[in-house]
Amino acid sequence: MKTSMLITCALLACSSFAAVAATPVERSAAAAAQQEKEKAKQDPYAVQGSGPHKFDQLKGHEKGYLTLKDVEANSWLAGSFAKCDQDKDGRLTEKEYDACQPRP
Numbered sequence: 001m002k003t004s005m006l007i008t009c010a011l012l013a014c015s016s017f018a019a020v021a022a023t024p025v026e027r028s029a030a031a032a033a034q035q036e037k038e039k040a041k042q043d044p045y046a047v048q049g050s051g052p053h054k055f056d057q058l059k060g061h062e063k064g065y066l067t068l069k070d071v072e073a074n075s076w077l078a079g080s081f082a083k084c085d086q087d088k089d090g091r092l093t094e095k096e097y098d099a100c101q102p103r104p
Helices: 002-042 075-084 094-100
Strands: none
Touching (some): 075 094
8 A cells, every 4th residue: 555655656746747847848938939929019021821912011022022031921922932933033023923923
């Protein structure tokens, strides 16, 4: 009986220790997620949908072109970037962007 109680106590202590040991990692992951949310609130272009938008609504448009880094938040455009970049210069101009839009 005492052995059973000791084993149970030891298992509980180990499981409690494992839960406490994982807590800082979980906290840092939660903190990172919260930072991303705050960053997105500050940068309206940071969170983009997955569909097409008007060129001037996309992050990076003020340069007159978009890079793959600019469009990484838009899954549709990030996936279509190579196809849309007709001259393969790594820059997507408004003309290339408009030509690449899906037709209804």
